[in-house]
Amino acid sequence: MSASEWDAILNADSSGGSVDFLFSNCKNFFDTSRSEIKRDEYISWLCEKGILLPVDPHLYPTNSKTDSLSSNGSTSSLYQANGSRTDRTKVTTSKEDRKILLFSFNWITSRGLLRPPRALISLQAWLFPLTVILFVGTIYSFYFGVKPLAVLLSQRSDPLTGLSRLLIMLIVINLISVMISILLSYSLNIDDQKLYLRLKWGFLPRLAKEQNSKEIKQRATKLEELILVAQPLLVRLYLVVFSILYLYIYTPIPDTSPYSRLNILVAIIQGALASMIILLIPVRNTPGRRLLEFFGVMPKNYLKISVKRTFTTFSHLFKGQFSQISLSKSDINSLLFLIALLIAFTIKMLILYNILIPNISAEVPQFAGHWTALIVRIALTVLLIRFLYLTFFTKLIASRTSKKTDELSIRATPQSYTLGTPDEPLPNQSLGAANSFLHSLHFGITSFFSSKIFLAFILIIIFLFPFRASVTGSANVTEGESLDIRSTETAVVKQIFQAGPSSIIFKKGTKILEMYSPTLSSQLSQQMQLISKLDSDIRTQRTLIQSIRTGSIKLEGENRDEELQSAYAMVQKVKSKITSLQNQIKIQNDQITKLRGLTKSGAISEFQLQNLLSSQEALTGELEGAKSELTSALADVTIAQRKQKIDQDVNSEEQLSKALDELSSAESSLKVGKIALEALEARISKLTLVMPFDGVISSNTRALLNRTVTPGETILTVKAQPLTQTNALIPEYDRARVRTKLPCVLRLYSVSDQEFKGTVSSISPSTVELDGLQYVELQIQLDDSLPTNFIGSKGYAKIDVGYTCILLNLISPITRFINVDLWSLLP
DSSP states (O other), X not given: OOHHHHHHHHHHHHHTOOHHHHHHHHGGGOOGGGTTOOHHHHHHHHHHXXXXXXXXXTTSOTTSOTTOXXXXXXXXXXXXXXXXXXXXXXXXXXXXXTEEEEEEOHHHHTTTTTOOOTHHHHHHHHHHHHHHHHHHHHHHHHHHSSSOHHXXXXXXXXXXXXXXXXXXXXXXXXXXXXXXXXXXXXXXXXXXXXXXXXXXXXXXXXXXXXXXXXXXXXXXXXXXXXXXXXXXXXXXXXXXXXXXXXXXXXXXXXXXXXXXHHHHHHHHHHXXXXXXXXXXXXXXXXXXXXXXXHXXXXXXXXXXXXXXXXXXXXXXXXXXXXXXXXXXHHHHHHHHHHHHHHHHHHHHHHHIIIIIHHHHHHHSXXXXXXXXXXXXXXXXXXXXXXXXXXXXXXXXXHHHHHHHHHHHHHHOOOOXXXXXXXXXXXXXXXXXXXXXXXXXXXXXXXHHHHSTHHHXXXXXXXXXXXXXXXXXXXXXXXXXXXXXXXXXXXXXXXXXXXXXXXXXXXXXXXXXXXXXXXXXXXXXXXXXXXXXXXHHHHHHHHHHHHHHHHSHHHHHHHHHHHHHHHHHHHHHHHHHHHHHHHHHHHHHHHHHHHHHHHHHHXXXXXXXXXXXXXXHHHHHHHHHHHHHHHHHHHHHHHHHHHHHHIIIIIHHHHHHHHHHHHHHHHHHHHHHHXXXXXXXXXXXXXXXXXXXSSEEEOSOOGGGTTOEEOTTOEEEEEEESSSEEEEEEXXXXXXXXXXXXOEEEEEESTTTTOOEEEEEEEEEEEEEEETTEEEEEEEEEESSOOOGGGTTOEEEEEEEXXXXXXXXXXXXXXXXXXXXXXXXXXX
16 A cells, blocks of 8 residues: 555545545555455455454444544444554555665656657567567577587586576566666656566565556557567567577687676576566466456456356365356366466476575575575575465465455444554454454464564574584595406416506406416316216116116016915915815715725625725825925915015115115215316406406506416506595594495585585594594595596585584584583593
8 A cells, every 4th residue: 555545545534534535535546456446345455454444333423533534324434543654654565565666767757858769669569570580590599400509608618507697697687678668668658667676585686667557558559558568578589589699690709708708698598588488477467467468368367266266166066065066168277277377386486495595505605604505595495485475375364354354344234434553452343354363373473574583583493494414524536446466377368358558448347358277277177077977977876766766676576576476376276285185085084984884794895995095095195295285385485475575675775775875975076076167167267357347457468468477476457447536534523423325525626616426435444643633534436436637636525414403513512522521621
């Protein structure tokens, strides 16, 4: 709110005017952002800011204030004075609070001095097609041509773009753009021109001017208005085209001027292109948004409309009112627009926090030693958070508060208002968000950011903010490790693959030369023959074992079963014969008994009886012979059983045990033979010399061909890659904080503008004493090896050892002195 608007409010207060009278006086001083505000919206905004307070007539009688305004119907109002003039001038919007007036051109413009011709605006419109063609052609040739000039300039020894140079060029480009816009507006007889300084994102300086869109629309044609809207983009087009053309004219003779001129031009090109991309993003009051509004592509206040549409859709979705959700094309476009803006905002925040702020911190002069970058980074981060809160969150809370105020004003019964101060408590019937938790929280945070406590808060954050701790030590670049390769056998150099000495870096495992040893070759041949014989013996024994278990020997043992069965059959046969003979003798005995009785009676003759007795004697003889055969058959059975047991059990087990013993012996001998063979092959493989690491050959290898070398004799010398190694000395009291594989950064006095990154590869167990102080030696392995001309360079190395804070770093030396040095002096 401007001072003129405050004067209008005071005039309405002193004259006793109504709300309509107040609004009609104040609207003359509205800027372009509030040109379309309605009366009720303006009154609600005054209530929200605590400037105008609705009052119940019963609490504030109309005759109780001498400076109150009389009421007029339904729009009657009461006003109360709002403090002194100094207090009133402090009530400003968030945008005005971040602007600093640098210069006012009113003295010059009011007198019509140096007014540029109006035809310059129209001339730019006619030259616009040619400018675009030149811009596209120069950009393509500069970055994407056959031999792009950007690549050529990037090979210069000096760095092209430091961040500080780029930021300075952005400010210069911004100044040129703003001054040209002021001059063109001045050419349209718009004399009230002011130059302001604003802090973009809370810490980046940016120049700006007041843009009176109403006067431009009244005094300029459509074409002139379009050129004025697009003027920041056109200025950057001109700068890019002129800078690239100048570089193409200048670079054929680059040695006639220092490189700094090239650096400035390249920084202008990059800064102009970067700012063009930013200005084309259709957010807030950028030329990209204004051009879209000018051509009718994007409606005015499209962001607010999109937020309202999306909020309405999601509120119906969360409340389960699916029937009221109607996703039209405009709703989808609004949602996509918000998603795109959110993505762009997120990318911008990531770039600011992860790229811009760290680089600014790194390029700030070291006013606080190696903690300077950390202090600056923390301070810029806090300023960024403050800016985001005061800009975005304040608007969000204000919009929610305004909406709630409008809803309450509809239901409010008081019809009178009074001018109040933020320090004055609101009545119970007051409207606005002062009673809400959100408004109270917002007011507290805003007051905190604006108070003196904020400085103490920043200091506390700076001293207690955790960051990566480091151990610093002196560094020295020395010559890399060298290795003498000696012969292990008496051999003859047969072939040389790589000639030395050479500066070519050979990879680990590259063949250098090959030797031949007749002794080892003969031993290798004998060992291979022995292994072949053992393999043959093992196969024979395995065949024998197979035969014993399942082969011919086992089948031969199974024949004893058949012999035993045959003996059993013979015994059975003899037993059957004996039984038959015994039956026959028994029958004949009965017949003899009967015949004897008949012979006595004279029924038969004696001769018949004698024949029968003779037959009985013959059967008895046969029976005795059969019994002898039975004894012989039983003996055969016993013999067959014994042979079966011998052949199938005892003999097989003896043969199998013998075969297994011979097989085990042969396998043991084979293992020993293979170990001996591997040992011989390892000795022979050592006759082929390879690079033990990445490095170079430093000795002469040409004179080694066909030469006989003896064990222990030096064959060649190699040096490891990198050809240099970096050692660092750190204080002994930091030994416990350092371990291998920790990252570190190295800076050397010879190249102070470069950093070399690496890791701690080894830590010496012993200490080094220098000037009476104890140090621990570390070896650092760099990611990119240093050339040999860096040998002897000195500098410092910083080793990352974890997290700490500035306060802890300040206290730790004092604590160490008290705990060790002072303790040692105590009794």
